[in-house]
Amino acid sequence: MRRAIRATSAALAALVVSSPLAARERSAFVDGRRLAAAARERFPGPRPVINVAVQDATTLAPVGEGEPGLAFDGDDSSAWRGEAGAREWTLGLPFRRPVRVGWVRLLLGDDAARGVPAEYRVEVQGPVDGVCQDWALWTVPPHARHHDRDGNEFAYGPADLHAQRQVLFTDVDACALRLVMHAASSGPPVVREVRVYEGAAPIPLGQAAVGDGRYATAWRGAGAGPWTLSVTLRERAWIDRLRLVLGADSVTVPRVGEPGRTLSAKAMPLGYRVETRGDDGAWVPLPEADPPTMRGRAVTDELPVRRRLVRFAPRPVRELRVVIPRATGEDGRPSGSATPVVRELAVYAADDRRPVLPEPLFVSVNANPALAAAEAKGGEAAASGQFARDVHHRLRRIVLGFSSDTRWPADAAIPADAGAGRFLEVVDGDDPSLDGELLAAQSPPPLLFLSGSLDWEFDRRTARSRLRTGHVRWNVTADASSQDRGMGQLEDVVRRRLAPMVGFCGGAQILALLEAGGDLDGVIFRNDNSLVRAVIERTGVFERAWWSDPPESDASRPTFVFDAHDPLFRFSSEGPARTTTRAWPSSHGDAVRHSAIARLPLRELAYTELCAPWVRDDGPEPTFARGRDRCVHLPQAFRALGGPFPVVGFQFHPEQRDLRRVAPQDPDVARGDALQLMANVVDGVVVAWLASLAR
16 A cells, blocks of 8 residues: 555656646645655555445335345345236445446346346436435436347257346446346246445546546547547546547457468557647646557567556546557558447546446457368358357346447347447468467456357367368467467466456366466366377267257267366356256267376366266276276366456356256256356356456
8 A cells, every 4th residue: 555655656746847837736735745645645545446335325125015125235145036926126236425326236136047237227316516416317327128029049058048148338427327127937926135336437438438437429530530539628627547448449450471360450549649638728648558569579569459448647637638640540550541339438637536447348259270170161250150159148147238249149140330340350360360469458357258169170280181081280378479379378368367268168278278287288187087199080079068959869968077166167146056057069079088187286076977988997087986986087067266357167068058947857947057157157257357356
């Protein structure tokens, strides 16, 4: 704390000495001691993230039938229950003062099939001239309506099952908040917990196009560059944070002379600089806001970071401008005829003790070598798009408003509009720009979903296979900028838990390999208990339970045994917890070794036991007998230990389509296990994000 104050004081002292404003304000800051005292008083240290729903000093008595306080008591085990037979249910929480509602976490229902509202909206009662009034109108913030009864079960999953954990990212002033529910699964709605996190309010700006907080509205430069976006504050203020949302949408650009695609953005400002001006008329540069670049690597281009939260030493500002000399075109390449887009520009007062709670980003990573992705139907872009659509169709049921992102919808008939790229971006795993610098330049760092694998094999070098035409072998732990074009540039990100990461099947194996520093034989093995060497020719080696399988295969699905005490596998809020499921899609021939998880800073959370006559007894992992078969232990889920952000791997595919039928020994509610697991993942990441933003 003292170090933070000293750093702030030193930066403020340098500003006062060097700025032309110093002549008028030097009398207020006679010496270093008074300067430090002023900094402590005016600009406090850490900004805690607080659930104001449990603060008696902030809230009034909850409103609703029954016991509405049970939904706002901070206790997941208690619950408010709607009255049976009603056509609509309302549950509200009034505030004693205007609250800047940033993020809202919801825990609903008893399980996926009981009590989760299938259709509801979040409403707020805003202040009138900055004051709370009982008669103020109720309004619905953007994207705060949730309708989870889509009939296309193939694309979106069972319409009668819903995610218990959901989240709303909004940014509105409210004197009261309420849920209005119209339908629920199997009876009246159940609301276990509503957590409301207060964020900092941006200072009002004169430029409406970038000051309204709406992603769909934007400022676009006119004519030929350079362009200048200028904003004026209503009055001079000390600010220490700047939020920028840049470009029209993210895209990937084909590389020249080789397979693969590079992350870029449409109408992205390039080489921009930010300057501020106080009352003295002099423009002062803000170097912290300079475009982030890849430093110390072969690629030195600017990183296409569309969402930035820039922190800097407090400075007095009356006006702010962004000067943009050039931009990318609609294809993501720099172009002399292009014009830039700025979707949002917001500044925050240094004495606002609330943290900025920006809308976070989700990234679908095509975790496959470019050589293999190029051979996929439709090429690399189509493969990346399919992985992104899988993520989109899950998250639209968990994150309110996710459907407004029209770049990668599961329903291909939905045309892209101004909401494209709001939540979800796509990047190739072997793109050198996918590095710690790209992730650190965003606040909070995006949640990365590493896709499953196409048809390729792990190896110590990247090349086309000699064993089968069109087949590829990949040195996945090589750096993306090297000749082998792997994903090794993420090793430090994984080991230090610098960003939330979730791997599915091959993506999980890649996470384990990066954690182990590339020890291929020590980490990965075949389902038949052999080392990864030859091409898999026998499909029988695969452990499989897929949504397209015939009914007669239901009884042979693998049984997943999981740790019901881990938050990832909380599938019910009442009654005894299940410890097994057969409802997760799975199809893989390679797996992470149990012995590797035991020696790495990883914790195994789920497993299956694969028994077959072709499982080898002389392989790298121990086996045991079951009847005439040999059995091998296959880890199915793991969690990385330590660090600021969760890193988890699933050997199966909860992001894929749901299995169409329930398997023997599974209850009907198990059909929602994949959706529930994804919701639990997102909720855990939201908790980590909130902790990271408390500064």
